Amino acid sequence: MNPTKAYAAHSATTPLEPWTLERRNPKPHDVALEILFCGVCHSDLHFARNDWGMSIYPVVPGHEIVGRVTAVGAHVKKFKVGDLAGIGCLVDSCRECDNCKDGLEQYCAEGAVFSYNGMERDGSGVTYGGYSKSIVCHEDFVLKISDKLPLDAVAPLLCAGITTYSPLRHWKVGKGMKVGILGLGGLGHMGVKFAVSMGAEVTMLSHSPSKQADAQRLGAHKFVLTSDEAQAKSVMGYFDFILDTVSAEHDYNFYLGMLRTNGKMVCVGVPPNPVPLHSMSLIFGRKSLGGSLIGGLPETQEMLDYCAEHNIVSDIELIRMDQINEAYERMLKGDVRYRFVIDMSTL
Numbered sequence: 001m002n003p004t005k006a007y008a009a010h011s012a013t014t015p016l017e018p019w020t021l022e023r024r025n026p027k028p029h030d031v032a033l034e035i036l037f038c039g040v041c042h043s044d045l046h047f048a049r050n051d052w053g054m055s056i057y058p059v060v061p062g063h064e065i066v067g068r069v070t071a072v073g074a075h076v077k078k079f080k081v082g083d084l085a086g087i088g089c090l091v092d093s094c095r096e097c098d099n100c101k102d103g104l105e106q107y108c109a110e111g112a113v114f115s116y117n118g119m120e121r122d123g124s125g126v127t128y129g130g131y132s133k134s135i136v137c138h139e140d141f142v143l144k145i146s147d148k149l150p151l152d153a154v155a156p157l158l159c160a161g162i163t164t165y166s167p168l169r170h171w172k173v174g175k176g177m178k179v180g181i182l183g184l185g186g187l188g189h190m191g192v193k194f195a196v197s198m199g200a201e202v203t204m205l206s207h208s209p210s211k212q213a214d215a216q217r218l219g220a221h222k223f224v225l226t227s228d229e230a231q232a233k234s235v236m237g238y239f240d241f242i243l244d245t246v247s248a249e250h251d252y253n254f255y256l257g258m259l260r261t262n263g264k265m266v267c268v269g270v271p272p273n274p275v276p277l278h279s280m281s282l283i284f285g286r287k288s289l290g291g292s293l294i295g296g297l298p299e300t301q302e303m304l305d306y307c308a309e310h311n312i313v314s315d316i317e318l319i320r321m322d323q324i325n326e327a328y329e330r331m332l333k334g335d336v337r338y339r340f341v342i343d344m345s346t347l
Contacts, residue, residue, distance in 0.1 A: 001025065005347055006132035007321055008058040012050035015325040019058060021128050023136050031079050031142045032071040033087065038130035039064025039156035039314070040340035042186065042247065045328045047117050056117055062130025063089040063115040064158040064341075066151050076139045084145040086304070088158035089294050091115050091127060091137050103298035105141075131324070133347055143301050146308035153313035156186065156339040157304060159294065160314060164191040164243065165303040166295035167266045168198060173241055175199035180235070180242040181220070182255060184211045187245035187268055189315055189338040192218045195243070197310050203235065205242070205255070214337065218315075232258075237285075245269045256281040256289065264288045314339045320346040 001022040008019035026032050044061035046052055065087040069079050079085060092113035093105040100108050113121055116129030129135075145154060164187055173179055179200040181191040188204075195202045196219035203222040204215035212223045224231045235258050242255055247269040253276075256265055263285065282289060295303065307313065315338045319327055327340045 002134070004132050004134050006060045006128065007324060007347065008060045008128075008131070009048035009055075010058045012048075012055065016048060016131070019060070021060060021132060023134055024124070026071050026073045026136055027138075028073040028075040029138050029140070030073045030136050031069055031076060031085065031139045032134060032136045033065070033067035033085055033142075034070050034134055035065055035067040035130055035132060035344045037066050037152045037155045038062040038342045038344055039159065039316075040319075040324070040327055040331070040342060041156075041159050042331060044129075045331060048328070054117070056126050059117055060128035060131050061116055062132070062342075063087075064155045064160070065115070065130035065135060066145055066155045066158070067135070067344075070134070072139075078139050078144075079142060084147055084151070086143040086145045086154070086158050087115060087130070087135060087137050087141065088143065088162065088300055089115055090297070091118070091141050092121050094121075095140075103296040105296045106294045130344075131321070131342065131347075133344065141297060143297070143304055145304065148308050149311070149313050152318055152341050152343070153316050154304075154307070155341050156190075156314035156316065157307055158300070160186045160190050160339060161307065162295040162300045162303050163187055163268050163292070164245070165194050165306070166299055167243060167268065167290075167292035168194050169299070169302075170292065171241060171264055171266065171290075173198050173200050177201070177240045178238060178260075179203070180205045180224075180239045180255075180258060182206075182242055182244045183246040183269065184208075184215055184338075185245060185334070186314075186336075186339045189214075189218055191243045191245060192220050193312050196220070197312060200241075203239070205235075205258075239263055242266070243268065247271060249273060249275070252276075252289065253278050253281040256287055259285060259287045261285045262287070264290060266290045266292055268292055314341075316341045318343055322346070
């Protein structure tokens with residue numbers, strides 16, 4: 001075992017603080033990474049504060065991890081020491097169910113193992129994430145990272161990137177389609193970039209007029225202030241596809257009304273409470289409401305390669321490790337454009 005510096009939450013009510021965890025020695029198929037940068041996802045905050053009632057303390061968050069390979073097991077074929085590599089939300093799955101065989105490890109029938117706050121399949125304990133100096137993972141769950149893009153801005157692609165790329169790809173968003181991106185945050189800003197790059201006409205849907213300039217800078221062709229009745233009415237029955245990235249409570253029925261016949265709205269945000277849905281919102285127009293969870297390993301690698309080809313990265317604010325608690329408070333206020341990333345050399 002290898003002692004590793006980290007930052008951990010030890011309860012729902014205490015700040016994250018320095019802690020030392022034990023990383024396993026690499027097994028024959030393992031890859032060890034020195035973590036260079038780790039993105040900060042809103043789910044990190046939820047787990048640190050036990051907002052979902054499932055936290056296993058101590059919690060070491062972080063699932064947007066990029067780094068450099070420092071060691072490989074004897075049977076590793078995909079990586080060598082010195083390679084750039086990344087680890088996202090998943091570090092293991094059963095590998096045997098239909099979903100895993102189809103490259104949909106995030107929907108593993110036996111339960112995927114997440115990068116932190118998960119239980120190792122071999123019973124060896126709890127997983128700890130990227131707010132640490134190093135990590136060890138089976139090579140099947142390690143991703144190749146291009147050196148063409150800035151590594152700090154690549155880190156959020158491992159969650160915010162794949163979470164928005166996957167539904168756009170699955171529902172075949174492309175040229176000639178009218179796409180609405182609901183919410184301009186860590187997810188929404190990536191949704192805009194991807195949908196524009198895929199050739200769609202992209203409209204940012206936001207209740208905040210202050211988001212208009214950023215939406216246009218990111219490439220959105222139109223901006224609709226949803227709190228303005230006239231603007232909202234102008235896009236009723238307009239969109240082929242809406243990507244809903246909002247995690248606050250909002251009215252699904254209102255936005256389903258913006259879909260044209262056969263339109264689809266896909267949720268990647270998770271509101272805190274169940275959302276009322278009227279069946280008439282779907283029946284009139286043969287509309288569909290769906291959801292999507294990150295992506296499997298093949299699709300995540302596809303996304304990273306796509307980003308390298310199209311020069312797509314996240315808009316970030318780089319912080320020191322000891323600024324994480326302040327960053328959490330700013331996240332709660334929406335004071336980030338659009339993803340915090342930790343420089344792990346500061347740990």
